[in-house]
Amino acid sequence: MSSDEDANDYFEYEDDGFEDDEMDQEAPVKKDYxxxxxxxxxxxxIDMQKKAIANIQTVLELDASTAAILLRHFGWNSEKLQEQxxxxxxxxxxxxxxxxxxxxxxxxxxxLPPTASSSTPPRITRxxxxxxxxxxxxxxxxxxxxxxxxxxxxxxxxxxxxxxTKTLALGCGxxxxxxxxxxxxxxxxxxxxxxxKIQCMENGCHRIVKGSLIDQLVDPDTSQRYRKLxxxxxxxDTATLRWCPHPGCENVIECSQAPPRMLNxxxxxxxxxxxxxxxxxCGFAASHRPVLCKLVKLWQKKCADDSETANWLQANTKxxxxxxxxxxxxxxxxxxxxxKCKWEFCWVCMGPWSEHGTAWYQCNRYDEKSGMDARDSQxxxxxxxxxxxHYFNRWANHELSAKLDADFYKNTExxxxxxxxxxxxxxxxxxFAKQAVDTVIRARITLKWSYCMAFYLKRNNQTELFEDNQxxxxxxxxxxxxxxxxxxxxxxxxxxxxxxxxxxxxxxKRHDILMDDTLKGYLERRWEFSVDI
Amino acid sequence: MSDARLRRVQKEIxxxxxxxxxxxxxxxxxxxxxxxxxxxxxxxxxxYEGGYYEVDIVIPDAYPFQPVKMKFITxxxxxxxxxxxxxxxxxxxxDAWSPVLTLKSTLISLQSLLCEPVPNDPQDAEVAKHYLADxxxxxATAKHWAQxxxxxxxxxxxxxxxxxxxxxxxxxxxxxxxxxxTDMGFPREKVISVxxxxxxxxxNVSNIHESxxxxxxxx
Ligand SMILES: [Zn+2]
Ligand SMILES: [Zn+2]
Ligand SMILES: [Zn+2]
Ligand SMILES: [Zn+2]
Ligand SMILES: [Zn+2]
Ligand SMILES: [Zn+2]
Numbered sequence: 001m002s003s004d005e006d007a008n009d010y011f012e013y014e015d016d017g018f019e020d021d022e023m024d025q026e027a028p029v030k031k032d033y034x035x036x037x038x039x040x041x042x043x044x045x046i047d048m049q050k051k052a053i054a055n056i057q058t059v060l061e062l063d064a065s066t067a068a069i070l071l072r073h074f075g076w077n078s079e080k081l082q083e084q085x086x087x088x089x090x091x092x093x094x095x096x097x098x099x100x101x102x103x104x105x106x107x108x109x110x111x112l113p114p115t116a117s118s119s120t121p122p123r124i125t126r127x128x129x130x131x132x133x134x135x136x137x138x139x140x141x142x143x144x145x146x147x148x149x150x151x152x153x154x155x156x157x158x159x160x161x162x163x164x165t166k167t168l169a170l171g172c173g174x175x176x177x178x179x180x181x182x183x184x185x186x187x188x189x190x191x192x193x194x195x196x197k198i199q200c201m202e203n204g205c206h207r208i209v210k211g212s213l214i215d216q217l218v219d220p221d222t223s224q225r226y227r228k229l230x231x232x233x234x235x236x237d238t239a240t241l242r243w244c245p246h247p248g249c250e251n252v253i254e255c256s257q258a259p260p261r262m263l264n265x266x267x268x269x270x271x272x273x274x275x276x277x278x279x280x281x282c283g284f285a286a287s288h289r290p291v292l293c294k295l296v297k298l299w300q301k302k303c304a305d306d307s308e309t310a311n312w313l314q315a316n317t318k319x320x321x322x323x324x325x326x327x328x329x330x331x332x333x334x335x336x337x338x339x340k341c342k343w344e345f346c347w348v349c350m351g352p353w354s355e356h357g358t359a360w361y362q363c364n365r366y367d368e369k370s371g372m373d374a375r376d377s378q379x380x381x382x383x384x385x386x387x388x389x390h391y392f393n394r395w396a397n398h399e400l401s402a403k404l405d406a407d408f409y410k411n412t413e414x415x416x417x418x419x420x421x422x423x424x425x426x427x428x429x430x431x432f433a434k435q436a437v438d439t440v441i442r443a444r445i446t447l448k449w450s451y452c453m454a455f456y457l458k459r460n461n462q463t464e465l466f467e468d469n470q471x472x473x474x475x476x477x478x479x480x481x482x483x484x485x486x487x488x489x490x491x492x493x494x495x496x497x498x499x500x501x502x503x504x505x506x507x508x509k510r511h512d513i514l515m516d517d518t519l520k521g522y523l524e525r526r527w528e529f530s531v532d533i
Numbered sequence: 534m535s536d537a538r539l540r541r542v543q544k545e546i547x548x549x550x551x552x553x554x555x556x557x558x559x560x561x562x563x564x565x566x567x568x569x570x571x572x573x574x575x576x577x578x579x580x581y582e583g584g585y586y587e588v589d590i591v592i593p594d595a596y597p598f599q600p601v602k603m604k605f606i607t608x609x610x611x612x613x614x615x616x617x618x619x620x621x622x623x624x625x626x627x628d629a630w631s632p633v634l635t636l637k638s639t640l641i642s643l644q645s646l647l648c649e650p651v652p653n654d655p656q657d658a659e660v661a662k663h664y665l666a667d668x669x670x671x672x673a674t675a676k677h678w679a680q681x682x683x684x685x686x687x688x689x690x691x692x693x694x695x696x697x698x699x700x701x702x703x704x705x706x707x708x709x710x711x712x713x714x715t716d717m718g719f720p721r722e723k724v725i726s727v728x729x730x731x732x733x734x735x736x737n738v739s740n741i742h743e744s745x746x747x748x749x750x751x752x
Pocket of ligand 4: 280281284
């Protein structure tokens with residue numbers, strides 16, 4: 001076992017006293033399609049690493065830095081590492097960028113100057129031992145201590161006497177001056193953001209620079225940056241961990257039920273300790289239920305590729321088809337009334353609203369027939385663009401509504417104040433309006449993604465049922481949104497309140513039906529897509 | 534550490550000038566040791582043979598800890614070199630860089646890149662597709678480029694028809710294919726760019742349907 005590299009300086013973090021069990025509360029599993037997960041704090045993640053390293057350190061009898069390099073090489077899979085290590089230790093070490101333990105003195109760095117913290121004097125390796133090192137055939141690196149040495153990186157010549165203090169080689173024997181090592185390692189950390197895989201400076205040498213050596217070489221600030229990068233690498237290299245993507249949040253989600261191969265049947269939406277939702281599968285910083293990660297990715301790429309064509313749709317203003325005056329959308333509701341001519345229409349399809357409130361609400365479904373009789377290729381591509389625009393328009397409309405959420409809350413708050421005054425209601429009694437807004441916003445996110453889903457669904461009976469559910473939710477949300485935009489008159493407040501409360505419950509119900517049915521549909525293999533998932 | 538950078542570069546330029554065997558030259562532009570021109574002859578038994586290739590070299594502030602920046606000044610028809618900008622796709626110019634690599638060793642690597650293209654990691658996708666679909670046609674086009682841009686002697690270029698290279702030759706296309714579409718009334722420049730994009734090489738080796746070409750031409 002290598003002894004000169006300090007085994008216990010690997011982590012400098014103080015234990016902050018968190019008990020694992022206190023924080024690791026498993027979120028209760030509600031539905032078949034939900035996943036169990038834990039929210040971990042940064043210090044708990046550091047602790048996880050520490051424990052994994054300490055465990056390997058004990059089992060394989062290695063120093064902490066070596067154990068860490070091995071674990072990283074094996075993607076933090078301790079079982080796999082142990083299996084391979086017991087099978088062929090030399091191979092495991094070599095593959096991970098370390099030399100076999102048979103020549104322990106070879107993978108030390110004996111030529112460091114004594115530091116304040118180290119009480120043992122630096123050991124000098126006799127040059128005769130270098131013959132045994134597995135690496136170098138290059139004679140310039142395998143210097144003997146009797147001759148002077150020119151650093152191949154900076155071209156400075158070092159006299160023999162200063163070799164032990166001014167130059168240094170890893171176990172591979174490739175020698176460079178200490179100044180060059182420092183500049184190289186600092187650049188790797190600060191410029192390239194590398195941490196776990198910083199290799200020897202020699203061309204083609206895969207020898208890893210150990211953490212304990214890096215700490216001795218770099219300044220405290222860089223060392224801290226290095227530890228931070230190591231933590232990031234630990235999380236990204238561990239399949240069961242993912243950082244919370246929300247700004248300012250340093251939590252990590254641990255989930256073992258959503259490996260990549262499962263992502264064609266589950267949408268692992270989780271809620272972080274910061275209160276925000278994210279997708280554990282792809283890291284999307286919000287819920288994209290009920291759509292599979294892969295379809296979200298395809299959809300986003302398509303939207304980016306076709307953004308110019310679709311741009312005009314996202315515009316915030318449209319013209320009234322009756323009087324041509326400009327109409328601006330200022331709330332999430334799609335039921336528009338032209339201020340000038342009082343024409344009531346649907347913002348999404350520009351059709352008369354009278355057709356929407358009733359049984360034949362067809363705004364959500366693309367009429368495939370219009371694309372059927374496309375004969376030549378040009379007409380076909382136009383038809384396929386129109387089909388895309390149909391779904392994109394509806395998706396983007398809900399996206400736009402979400403951007404207006406703050407206004408929506410603000411307007412509702414104003415109305416709640418008015419209700420308190422004119423209707424003699426208490427603060428508690430008007431909270432129903434805010435809860436209704438929450439419900440609308442949540443349902444709109446689901447609706448938004450449901451159009452991405454519908455775009456990729458093949459036309460069949462199942463899809464018809466999906467679009468029926470989508471239509472019902474869409475209509476319920478519109479009705480609730482419309483109610484929330486009404487000005488409360490003193491004599492009708494109690495009726496409005498009852499209507500909003502009832503409609504809100506109905507939206508919640510329609511929302512759960514769409515979500516449940518769609519997510520269960522994956523597990524039951526009911527959905528057929530036009531792309532491979 | 535800019536002292537180290539200057540010392541390293543000056544030593545490299547000196548060493549390269551001393552070495553007469555490698556055929557590689559490194560020269561300063563305007564006395565600036567951090568902006569250089571490297572040059573080497575095209576390797577024998579390649580379409581680049583007889584040509585002389587110049588490379589723009591910029592030494593970054595963190596050299597040699599960060600890789601040197603190189604791009605071809607001479608136009609090269611090669612899968613790993615942009616036919617438009619001369620940008621090079623080579624691992625040692627990116628993550629595989631090591632501080633012990635030198636300007637000379639990097640230029641030698643460029644020279645061997647000309648011998649052994651890596652079409653699966655292309656810089657120029659059209660050229661790479663040409664290389665994979667029709668090697669003989671690719672070699673002929675690369676020779677045309679060597680002659681037109683790298684001063685390769687004409688005698689070394691076995692042009693297929695013995696006449697000076699046409700715009701179709703330079704694009705790696707067969708004249709009869711270009712003509713078959715210009716005859717329909719499409720402008721020649723557009724036909725050439727579409728056929729290149731679709732990799733319509735040789736005797737249509739990729740079996741591209743006429744309607745696909747027309748669709749592109751109508752765009
Ligand atoms: Zn040096
Ligand atoms: Zn090495
Ligand atoms: Zn969070
Ligand atoms: Zn996802
Ligand atoms: Zn109007
Ligand atoms: Zn509509």
